Amino acid sequence: MLTLSSGQCKHSSHESAATREQQVHAQMTVATVITAKPKDLGGFQVRRALPVAQLRAVGPFVFLDQMGPARIPAGQGLDVRPHPHIGLSTMTYLYEGEILHRDSLGTVQPISPGAINWMLAGRGIVHSERSPSHLRAREHRLFGLQFWVALPRAQEEAAPSFRHIDRDSVPALHEAGVDTRLLAGSMDGVAAPFSAPHPMICVDFEMVAGAATRVSPGWPERALYVSAGDVEIADARFSEGQLIVLAPGAEARLRALSNARVMLIGGEPLDGPRHIWWNFVSSSQDRIEQAKADWKAGRFAAVPGETEFIPLPD
Secondary structure, three states: OOOOOHHHHHHHHHHHHHHHHHHHHHHHHEEEEEEOEEEEOOOOEEEEEEOEOOEOOEOOEEEEEEEEEEEEOOOOOOEEEEEEEEOEEEEEEEEEOOEEEEEOOOOEEEEOOOOEEEEEOOOOEEEEEEOOHHHHOOOEEEEEEEEEEEOOHHHOOOOOEEEEEOHHHOOEEEEOOEEEEEEEOEEOOEEOOOOOOOOEEEEEEEEOOOOEEEEOOOOOEEEEEEEEOEEEEOOEEEEOOEEEEEOOOOOEEEEEOOOEEEEEEEEOOOOOOOEEEOOEEEOOHHHHHHHHHHHHOOOOOOOOOOOOOOOOOO
16 A cells, blocks of 8 residues: 655645646636637648637637648649638738739739738628749748638628738837737737727737747737747646637736747627628628629629639538
């Protein structure tokens, strides 16, 4: 029989109390954790963290895909054929690589690391996303995120538009071991270069191992997505591909356990539930049915220079 001395019992008791305290701390800071699931986009695999059954939105963010990190062989590339959107804005942000955006407004815009492509779909837009021809000639890498941001109900039928924000226009803040880039919203008295239709926050943290930063409780809904590396929040460890939803009102300390890339998303809650089907987002199911019929009948505007398209799913 194994016996413990009284000293060992006290040590074990202290350890149990410390563990319980850590668990309580984590529960007060972290509301839920989502692990992104792999999804194939016609030969290119992404990780999808939103939407999932247990979480439909974080603030106005209703969709989050991680692209890569992927090494694409020479002669190949990303080819997302023209497809439609309604009722949302798409936001594309790259860490590595380049994507060429074309849309039915006639926009032709490459996006490179640190820049932002913001496409407001409103009542309807069509776009394609492809690797540019100059990259296809050689092996290249692609790594980044794409978000969908639901529009306020009053703006769901707004005229479509597109805006590109280059890397140098994105505000950057620096502290020991942490480079912070403000993509949307405001932080520490600094504002992002454009005003989103819905009150929201989006921040890119690039961290070296051992560095830490504070995540303010200033927004009602917030989540941290780990794009790369391992981090610690409230004494718990999280890894690449995890979306950590923070408890309302909780201040979180984010610490990098390795070199890491973390994205903060959030904002005010949506002004009512949203229906999501394929690439369509709306407060009205009837509006989504109309969008389905319009795409099937070819009533959306075409993308100049494109002859392919993604058919309506069954």
